[in-house]
Amino acid sequence: MKRAFYVIILYVLSSSFCYSQDYFIVNSKKGVDKVKFKLVNNLIIIPVEINGVSLSFLLDTGVSKPIVFNFLNISDSLKIKNAQKIMLRGLGEGDAIEALRSKNNIFRIGEAININQDLYAILDSSLNFSHKLGLPIHGIIGYDLFKDLVVEINYTKRFLKLTNQEDYRRKSCKGCEELNLEFYKNKPYVNGVVDIDNRNIPVKMLIDSGGSDALWLFENEAIGINSNAKFFQDFLGHGLSGSVYGKRSKIKAFHLNKFTIKNPNVAFPDTTSIGHALDHKERHGSVSGDILKRFNIVFNYRKGKVRLKKNRFFKESFRYNKSGIELAHNGVRLVKDDTGFVSPKTKNKSSTVEDNTQIVYSPNYKLRLKPAYVILELRIDSPAYRAGLKIGDTVLSVNNKPAHQFALLQDLMELFYGNHNKSIKLKVERGGEVLTYSFKLVDMLK
Incomplete structure (x- = not known):
C-alpha cells in the first residue's frame, strides 16, 4: 500500500484534518490563566512545553498546526511518535521542505493543556528563525490555541489571557x-x-x-x-x-x-x-x-x-530600517574583557620626591563568549551598500559601542531606524581584517 504524500502550505496551511479530542483547556479553578510573553520586533514569543520540554514559540495567527524547528535536534528530546513524512511550503522563493507530522503530543501553555496535539517537525536542522531575531525560537503555534480558547493579547502589559469558552464573560468596554x-x-x-x-x-x-x-x-x-x-x-x-x-x-x-x-x-x-x-x-x-x-x-x-x-502605542509613528542592513545572530565570538587596574607604586619608599611615584598598570584579561552579529541582507544602493559594507561582514561596534554589549539584536537594529541624516559608524571584521565604515541614514519615503 502506497504511503500518502502531502504537500502543505505553511502560510495558507491546508486545514482539512480531522480533529479527535485535540483541544486546549485551561486547567485552573476559574478556567482562566495569564501567560507572560516577550515582544521582539513586533512579534509575540511565548513559553510552550511539549512532552515535558520547555521551549519558546512564535504566536502566529497565520498558521494552522504547530511547527517545530529541529536546529537543536529538538525532535529527539520531544520523543516524537506516530510520525509521517510530509512536505511543507511557505512564503519565499525556495522549494518545499521535508517535515514529520506527529500525533498525540502533550502541549502546555501556562495552565492551558492539550493532551492530543498534532505538530510538524521540520527535518532540516539549518532552518530556523532564531538567528534572525537574536533569541531562541523553537517553533510556531497559532490556530489550535485560538480555536479552543478566548485569547486576549495585552500588548501594553505583555501577557496573554487564556479563558475557556464556557468560563468567558464578555464585559462592557468603553472605546472598544x-x-x-x-x-x-x-x-x-x-x-x-x-x-x-x-x-x-x-x-x-x-x-x-x-x-x-x-x-x-x-x-x-x-x-x-x-x-x-x-x-x-x-x-x-x-x-x-x-x-x-x-x-x-x-x-x-x-x-x-x-x-x-x-x-x-x-x-x-x-x-x-x-x-x-x-x-x-x-x-x-x-x-x-x-x-x-x-x-x-x-x-x-x-x-x-x-x-x-x-493602547498607548496607537499614535506611535511608523518607522523602518533606513540603513539597508539586516543583521543576524551568527553564533558567538571570543571577546577579550580588560579587567586591568591602575595603582600607584613608590619606587623608593625613603624618597619624598613625588616624581618617584610611578603608575603601574596590571593587566588582567578574561576571554568571554559573546554573541556575533553578521550582515545577512544588504539592500543595493542603500547607504550601507554605498559605504562599502558587504554581506557576511561581522559587526564589531556601532557608533563606538561594542556590538556584543547590546542585550538583544533588536536593540542594535533599533539604531538603523533613526531619523534621516543620522550618522552611523560601523566597525566590522572581514576576512580577518578590521574595517571602519561611516554613512548617514536616508529616508527613501521622505
Missing part, C-alpha cells in the same frame, strides 16, 4: 470596537479600508501576528491597489521557503471600522514570493504586528469576533 472575523482554511480575516491616492478601497486582510511589518498589500490595478511614486525595493522578511522581497512605501490611512491608522508603512511583496498566499482570491493582504501592537485584542474564534481597544 468589535469586528467580525471570517475564516479561510482556518486563518482569520477582517474587513478594512485602505486610503491610497485619496481613494478609499475596501480590503479583506489576513490577521497575521507572525509578521512584524504594519501592512502587506497585494498589488491589484483593477481595484487601485498600487504603490505610489515613493517606494523602494527591499528585503521584507523570511518565510519558510526563503526570503521575501518587494516594495516598501506608505499609504495615507488604514481604517478598521471607527479606528483610523494614519500614514502606516506598507509593503507590496513580489508575486514570486507569495504565490500560495494568493490562493484565496478575495484576500488583499495582511495586517501585522506593527499595527496589531497598537491595540489590546480579544479573539473569540468560536463566536467569529475580535475586539480591539487602542
Whole structure:
C-alpha cells in the first residue's frame, strides 16, 4: 500500500484534518490563566512545553498546526511518535521542505493543556528563525490555541489571557470596537479600508501576528491597489521557503471600522514570493504586528469576533530600517574583557620626591563568549551598500559601542531606524581584517 504524500502550505496551511479530542483547556479553578510573553520586533514569543520540554514559540495567527524547528535536534528530546513524512511550503522563493507530522503530543501553555496535539517537525536542522531575531525560537503555534480558547493579547502589559469558552464573560468596554472575523482554511480575516491616492478601497486582510511589518498589500490595478511614486525595493522578511522581497512605501490611512491608522508603512511583496498566499482570491493582504501592537485584542474564534481597544502605542509613528542592513545572530565570538587596574607604586619608599611615584598598570584579561552579529541582507544602493559594507561582514561596534554589549539584536537594529541624516559608524571584521565604515541614514519615503 502506497504511503500518502502531502504537500502543505505553511502560510495558507491546508486545514482539512480531522480533529479527535485535540483541544486546549485551561486547567485552573476559574478556567482562566495569564501567560507572560516577550515582544521582539513586533512579534509575540511565548513559553510552550511539549512532552515535558520547555521551549519558546512564535504566536502566529497565520498558521494552522504547530511547527517545530529541529536546529537543536529538538525532535529527539520531544520523543516524537506516530510520525509521517510530509512536505511543507511557505512564503519565499525556495522549494518545499521535508517535515514529520506527529500525533498525540502533550502541549502546555501556562495552565492551558492539550493532551492530543498534532505538530510538524521540520527535518532540516539549518532552518530556523532564531538567528534572525537574536533569541531562541523553537517553533510556531497559532490556530489550535485560538480555536479552543478566548485569547486576549495585552500588548501594553505583555501577557496573554487564556479563558475557556464556557468560563468567558464578555464585559462592557468603553472605546472598544468589535469586528467580525471570517475564516479561510482556518486563518482569520477582517474587513478594512485602505486610503491610497485619496481613494478609499475596501480590503479583506489576513490577521497575521507572525509578521512584524504594519501592512502587506497585494498589488491589484483593477481595484487601485498600487504603490505610489515613493517606494523602494527591499528585503521584507523570511518565510519558510526563503526570503521575501518587494516594495516598501506608505499609504495615507488604514481604517478598521471607527479606528483610523494614519500614514502606516506598507509593503507590496513580489508575486514570486507569495504565490500560495494568493490562493484565496478575495484576500488583499495582511495586517501585522506593527499595527496589531497598537491595540489590546480579544479573539473569540468560536463566536467569529475580535475586539480591539487602542493602547498607548496607537499614535506611535511608523518607522523602518533606513540603513539597508539586516543583521543576524551568527553564533558567538571570543571577546577579550580588560579587567586591568591602575595603582600607584613608590619606587623608593625613603624618597619624598613625588616624581618617584610611578603608575603601574596590571593587566588582567578574561576571554568571554559573546554573541556575533553578521550582515545577512544588504539592500543595493542603500547607504550601507554605498559605504562599502558587504554581506557576511561581522559587526564589531556601532557608533563606538561594542556590538556584543547590546542585550538583544533588536536593540542594535533599533539604531538603523533613526531619523534621516543620522550618522552611523560601523566597525566590522572581514576576512580577518578590521574595517571602519561611516554613512548617514536616508529616508527613501521622505
